[in-house]
Amino acid sequence: MVDPHEAAVARETLEIGFVAAIQHLPPRQLAALVLRDVAGFSARETAELLGTSVPAVNSALQRARARLRERLPSRREEWPRPDSSVQQEEVARRYIDAIERSDFEALATLVREDVRFSFPPRPLWYDGLDAFRRGSEKHAAVGEHLLVPARANLQSAVAIYLRGPGGAQYRPLALEVLRVVEGRVVEVVDWACRSCSRRSACR
Numbered sequence: 001m002v003d004p005h006e007a008a009v010a011r012e013t014l015e016i017g018f019v020a021a022i023q024h025l026p027p028r029q030l031a032a033l034v035l036r037d038v039a040g041f042s043a044r045e046t047a048e049l050l051g052t053s054v055p056a057v058n059s060a061l062q063r064a065r066a067r068l069r070e071r072l073p074s075r076r077e078e079w080p081r082p083d084s085s086v087q088q089e090e091v092a093r094r095y096i097d098a099i100e101r102s103d104f105e106a107l108a109t110l111v112r113e114d115v116r117f118s119f120p121p122r123p124l125w126y127d128g129l130d131a132f133r134r135g136s137e138k139h140a141a142v143g144e145h146l147l148v149p150a151r152a153n154l155q156s157a158v159a160i161y162l163r164g165p166g167g168a169q170y171r172p173l174a175l176e177v178l179r180v181v182e183g184r185v186v187e188v189v190d191w192a193c194r195s196c197s198r199r200s201a202c203r
Helices: 004-022 027-038 043-050 054-071 085-100 104-110 129-139
Strands: 111-118 125-127 144-152 155-163 171-181 184-192
Touching: 027 043, 027 054, 043 054, 085 104, 085 144, 085 155, 085 171, 085 184, 104 111, 104 129, 111 129, 125 129, 144 171
Parallel strands: 111 184
Antiparallel strands: 111 125, 144 155, 155 171, 171 184
């Protein structure tokens, strides 16, 4: 009989190892992998979302799977492990506070220098905080943002809601999943709400 605790740890290790490995994929391969193998979209639907052809999607998916096999160590105990949930939540709390105050100096103390911000399924990403800041100033959705602590994929996350100019209520905008290692955010994956994911840009 499988011990429930061991099963939970094994599942967490698998998911975190997967997340750590996919950060090395080029944007197009990452989008194809997530849409096909994680979200369950068909090749045709994925091609429509990415504005490409079905053969191109299949080729990107094959290359992504091959790169994952190269990145993931064969021994599970060697796969990267996350900080504890308590540590993650504290980092997420400070991350939200810094974002709400537009305090990029405080944010710089929370993220690793090579932090990556990505926005699947769109082929959009930023390497480093300075690049993310410039991109945010250019693409941020107009209106009042509300940031709420959350959890996703056994990691800390930030649920983002937007109240547009003249709007009466906040509406879901995105879910940012934070990967925290040794007290620093090493990756932020920004999943747009479904309606936004089907547009070319919404933030």
